[in-house]
Amino acid sequence: MTATPLEGKVAIVTGSGQGLGLAYAQTLARYGAAVVINDVNQETADAAVESITSQGGKAVAVVAPVGDTEAATALVQGAVEAFGHLDILVNNAGVLRDKSLLKMTDEDFDVVIKVHLRGTFTCSREAYRYFKENGVAGRIIAIGSPTGQYGNFGQTNYAAAKAGIVGMIRTFALEMKKAGVTANAVIPVAATAMTKTVPFFQKAVEADERGEAMPAFFRHELGFGTAEDVAGLITWLASDDAADVSGQAIGAGGDRLQLFSHPTPLVTEYREGGWTYEALAEQAKGLFEGNWQTVGEMIPELPADMRPEQR
Template identity: 65%
Template sequence: MTLTSKTLTGKVAIVTGSGRGLGLAYAQELARQGASVVINDVDQLIADDAVASIVTEGGQAVAVVAPVGSTATAQQLVAQAVESFGRLDILVTNAGVLRDTVVWKMTDDDFDTVINVHLRGTFTCVREAAIRFREQGEGGRIICIGSPTGQRGNFGQTNYAAAKAGIVGMVRTWSMELARANVTVNAVVPVAATAMTDTVPFFKAFNDAAARGETMPPFARRVLGYGTPQDVAGVVGFLASDAAAGITGQVVGSGGDRVQLWSHPEVVATAFETGGWTVESLSEDFSSLFGDKLQSVGEKLPELPAELQPVAK
């Protein structure tokens, strides 16, 4: 990390789940832009290393070691920002965990743990930040991290899909509620080589290349929009800046060489039946009216080029 650009000088940011991976990349980018940063992780050593990575480059950072989800942690994060740096301007809600399994094997704890960290944790942190922003009266930036799974679903991720879809729904609501306070609220949908994708065979070659410090091939960076955490950090830094003051309630995808704007759900077809629809009329007409407009689910990944196919052992 090299501290060169200073578009966020004087700003203070909280980044949850920022000890490593995407969260650390976001925190480092905000610091590079001049912001003072509150790091958050559940591991003291990892949090300390993250703080050191910023401080040794001339930035300012402190850590709050606590699991995201509870109101107490959210209050602690905001209080630490104010105590250490005097204010709060930016919140990035990134903390997350996975408990993947198919629905008939998913336990209550599997479901509740993911919902608590991702969905409730986003809510509690945003609520505390919104209170602080409104008290300060100078606006603010809220950036919530979503996922392609929340947009399209994914096999074995009932809990994660529900949480990430819920986050986007909250972002749209908060963008309306906080508009008069000059607080923008947006979601970022990242795609990057992280610990969460290390176990996916499709991405193994790309993750291995990134771990070796090699540049990922154009197929990954362009076709898949798949790169490093640092590739996504620029979008977060931009949305946190004054340059993004007019952007709110949006879902921005980022990964590799690609940036995308996701649409909001929209009606794709409408039909009317005088007197209302019955089981009989729907049985007769549904296919002809809507059959060619039914929506797909999940992500359809392209086939790997021959040179990137794993070698059989």
């Protein structure tokens, strides 16, 4: 392979046996990185490795369920044993247990938090430990979601995990700055096994499966595209070109790129002596009028020719 921006780099991508994670791993490899594939299924992981090595890339598999420290340690050790060092961690592993609040069990909540949130914590901690002890100006990238930014019906567990990941990334950026390690969150909007089942995205997913370009409405207005549309941002953040980018939450999908802000106050009012119940009852609604925040992502209506077929 010719020299590329990631030549000589080694990356771990959790949850990379298929879907978005596999696209990230394949793109990192195409740009020169040796990649550690991670999945809970050996056959899936082996197939992912083959998809990279058959194209001249370098990859190995570490089969482990992300969440506990033991899995994080195995991933870092696997990278070092196979390729000699570690430079990049992409925290992508995740599961879904979607249910409305009263139907969501403790187990539904805990498993999503463990894989997404705790997994990002344990893997980032082990990667950073390696970076710091070995003087590596490493890259940590974690995957967020629009649900973590806006909320979504039936996803209490997932929303909490994804919002928490962005909070951790902001903190990692502060703690890792002195060591030269960057930490960023990527918020993808792309065709996945999950979005295949959503009628709203039917026309876009069908076009992608046929090998055709998705309709412009999806790529532009919705920022919805393919896994490869997100993989470019992952690869850039992993490169030396992004050495001064840290603590950011960046959205990617279709033709759209977004930089998310911190939550910031929209209205600030002062009242001498503080805000009693009586003062709030008299003034609060008037102060907040016109500034109430929406919940859930505001998605424009599909054009008539883009609407799902009635079956």
